[in-house]
Amino acid sequence: MSRILQSASERRAETHPLTWRLHDDQSPVQLEEYRRTQGYDAVTKMLEQYTYETLTEEVKSANLRGRGGAGFSAGFKWSLTMKGEDVPRGYIVCNADEMEPGTFKDRLLMEQQPHLLIEGMIIAGFANRSKQGYIFLRGEYHRAAAAIQRALADARADGWLGADVRGSGWDFDIALHTGAGRYICGEETALINSLEGKRANPRAKPPFPGQSGAWGLPTVVNNVETLCNVPGIVNHGADWFQALSGDLSSDGGTKLYGVSGKVRNPGLWELPMGTTGNRIIELAGGMRDGLSLKSWLPGGGSTGFLLPEHLELALDFDTIGKTGSRMGTGLLTVVADNQSMVSLTRNLEEFFARESCGWCTPCRDGLPWSVKLLRALEAGEGESGDIELLEQMARDLGPGKTFCAHAPGAAMPLASAIHYFRDEFERGITQSKGEAHADPIPVGSV
């Protein structure tokens, strides 16, 4: 189960808008309690005070950047959605297909506080004139599915969903769709294809989903955490949201940061946007006994490896972007000094090769080849030229050369691992065959 490692007494409404209601025993916050603690107040306020235009403006000026990993301004995305009296009402889709390696933040929010997501979706649906919301949930998240189903039923019974929401004359409902288990469904247009019952291949853009998305209608796809930030912005305003991160970052709000890997206390924390990696690892109790940190991924498998010296940087989209890596989901994966970068990279590339949708050539046929080269290096069967070939592939899988961002994401850990730890790769060519690695990772099935 996904855990928040701050105790309830540490989390307050003004500073921890995402997690302040969460129970220490991790039981879900149900409707009655949610309502008691300002829940759905933002919807009431919205119905009384906002039009879809002013609402979009508010979120835009809060500078809420997409928490799925790309960091695209949510308000700006909404402003690009085709809408108006003469445009058919489309869909708001919550991207809850959380499958980024090392990432478990959306799961926390959905399992323990589904109403916050529903409230955020109602507001996003209003701002985008959507007629229907869909939560596209990772199939394995069955606890989240149960929590969401119950919350949807409760919210509907309480008048927050369905025809004539709370007597406003506005109709809106949400349905839960559980995915069949493909990472590419996290790509918003592949998600839409999958939702429609088609192969989960990304779509050509333009048209962007805001113009022609699910079933050809204007569609907005937002991440769970992004949507969960929306009620707070409506309740307290854009300035409050901006102020949450203080001087740490120009990006507003808090962020659900987390750590996995060989730290003492892996888990999640809601912290101001722009908190440093050092602070987060400190909160996690540092590395386990006898281990030191060799490298880290700032936000999932599709971000580039960084070095210990980068831990002092603010973890926000722009700062981490300047290192050549990406902040991604903001959930750190730490690599200890006894772990092999070759094995780790091979393991990641196996994942990305397996999850390629098979549409474009570089991704479909390039990634499996990189896996085979990495396996050869791992087994001490590398040949001279292999590393250069991997480097060339990492370049040829870069942005613009593939159909979507899947392969460029896969290329990031590969390129950065070779860049920072080339000697470990070279050992795959020079060492004798079969020499054991410190901490072997089982070979996958690609």
Added chain:
Amino acid sequence: MATIHVDGNDYEVEDSDNLLHACLSLGLDIPYFCWHPAMGSVGACRQCAVKQYKDADDDRGMLVMSCMAPVKDDAYISIDDEEAKTFRQTVIEWLMVNHPHDCPVCEEGGHCHLQDMTVMTGHDRRRYRFRKRTHRNQNLGPFIAHEMNRCITCYRCTRFYQDYAGGEDLGAFGAHDNVYFGRVTDGTLESEFSGNLTEVCPTGVFTDQTHSDHYTRKWDLQFAPSVCHQCASGCNISPGERYGDIRRIENRYNGDVNGYFLCDRGRFGYGYVNRKDRPTRPESRDEMGIISPLEVDEALDRAADTLRAARRVIGIGSPRASLESNHRLRQMVGDANFSTGIEAGELARIQRMEALNREAGLATPSLREIEQCDAILVLGEDLIQSAARVALSVRQAVRSKGAELGEARGIPEWNAEAVKTIAQDAGHPLFVVTPDVTKLDGIATYAGRLAPDDIARLGFAVAHALDSTAPAVDGLDAATSQWVERIADALLAAKKPLVIAGESLGSMAILEAAGNIARALGRRQRPDAGLTLVRREANSVGLGLLGGESLDWALAQLATGDADGVVILENDLYTRLPASRVDDALDRATAVVVVDHQRTPTWERAGVALPAGTFAESDGTLVSLEGRAQRFYQVFDPSYLRPDTRIRESWRWLHALHATLDRQPVETILLDDLTQAVAEEVPIFAPLHQNTPEAMFRIHGLKLAREPHRYSGRTAMRADLNVNEPRAPVDLDTPFAFSMEGYAGYQEPRREVAFAWAPGWNSPQAWNKFQDEVGGHLRAGDPGKRLFLAPNAGITAGGGDYCTEIPAAFTPRHGEWQVIDLPQLFGGDEMSRRAEPIRERMATPQVALSEADAARLGIVAGETVSVALDGASLTLPVRLSAGLPQGVIGLPSGTIQEITGALTPGVTRWGRLTPEASGRRASVEEGRP
């Protein structure tokens, strides 16, 4: 227009194109896979990368996929850029990771787009040293062989099969580097256009199974430009021959007609050319029925003698034979003694269709023009079965609504997946009104199920709704009336409305209804509207224009003794009229001469029979349903490899017979002489003059080669007969040579192309090089001369008077059913029915009965019934139809004739049904509908 700068040169290009389309059209080579001129861009293969620069000063640029990059004015791009070249090589290297490199044993080798593109990129070293992924293959039926290991995952097959052609049983399965293109389980591909997979697939995943059964490399085949003889659509084909057999049929690009695609009857129905039981020598049959082979001169003398002994000789022509052969027969017997060989009712309808095409005031669109129509009404034709290639064009017309919606949102038509996203299920309105369900119903706005007379009534009502001076129809029910209004509104709202009707149901009333709609549209000032009338056979239109009496007339002449000699040209009379009537006539004739290329029942009745060439062994002209007169050219000389063969073109036999009959020496006659004679003697054929004399056409003083320059084995292939290689056969009739010597290039404009080839382009994609722009028209103009009005050809709107003979509403009868012919793509055509793979695809003959009638009679699907009709009785299993109206039963056209011979034709035939196991049911006829 826009100016683009490519590697330092400036070009003017269309600004609506993408860079790949623009560059290929300029003749610049960029390798590609997933893009296809008829299917647009999807950006999957990443093969067509080029470098694009921001402006003249940008020296870094970035890679873009040229198929997905719109042309922008003043754009700077580079194809030769090193990074772009290396990336393109890398893409090939990736595609080759799992490709088996089995070119020597692969049937695609030699016409493989993957081979061409690999050579083009310069990739020649493999660095991949690991195991390859392998797949299991499927049995996809008699037409298509499947070898998935060769797949490079370009998605063209499913994009063609599903999106372009509407098939549902071929899909993409799996993901990552394990994508599989096939069916859920083994089984025959259901699409009528599956053969196009062999050309759409850039490598050897989908290959021609019929070709495989007697395989020859493309470069070892002898080709000629030909025209499909298997229906009236007039698709252009390139048959390939080796050792005296047709080995495969390739699509021959005609930008006006078939474009890149054929139907499966046309592509796989050639087997009758290769049948071992074909007559190859003249034969005579004496009174005892003993057959003796004859030499040519003997045969001519014997035939002339018997004909001379007759008091009056008539000629029976054929709608499956060329204009030249029919005309030569008519010259021989005289105008007054010539029959078209077509049954009277059908002939009347053919002539009516021609009158409507020429006088009703609407243009007859080409297949490409059909694709641009934006509202279509189909009256009575199950187009997939009766003119499949037309149906494929109708499908594109419906789909083109997506392009329109895309354009409105700034998405160009070529951006195929994006257009699909925007279009969703939107389509231009299509109204299909037929007795039974059709495969176009799925994309139709309205699929109406009516008896033939009611179809006509609906058509008449639409005409009246368009123009109130057209006669009205009384007594339509409310639902039909509503649809009449909707159809009329849609036709009026369209820029290019189209009405399609035809011969399938044998109903003159339906044709008259279509004619009224055409006149009404004309009077409502719709000059871009079109009228397409579907005929049954390859030269039905030509025979109608040529003129002549009906087959009924001819049989009557013989039966009454008014004539006692008959020459029958390429026509099996037993498929057209009941055997008893044909027998009565032929029994009375004292001289029966048959010229044909198949051993038909009619051939067996000949006193003297002369072996004719099929389309593959002869030349001539056919007129397609759009009124396009097109020449087909002899592919090979049958006597070169089989010296015993005495096969000749029918027109050549008839010319020689005529001279012999007149006791004149047989002078050399050339095809051009005959075509000219047709053009001079029948005014509507005057445009054919422009084609002649064609035999003298030369490029750089050279004839045109029928064989690719790599053609091998010419010296050896006849060595089993004689080690001395004879001179290659000489073709005086056409500009083509039976040789690899001659012009085979693409630079010099020519309409007639035996096989498409250009340096570096061995696959069908070589057609790029012959087109004015890729996917456009041939640079020298598309083959054929249009004899009917083309759109924008100065049409006088609304010619002729409205037909006022509106049939009464169909009323089911007590104990009798109206019997209608349901056209069949596989089995409906006399010749392709004789081809083995088509026989495998033919459905078991069944009688179609409405579900309501079946329920009332207690008949279940598959139950055997006998159908009593015209004194004949057919025993067939029942197929339940969700479409057929009550009181109507349907029999599969063609396949029934094969079992029982022709039934009495007629607009309205009535039959009785009796369950075979009738002991348990007294009499089904008692049931009242």
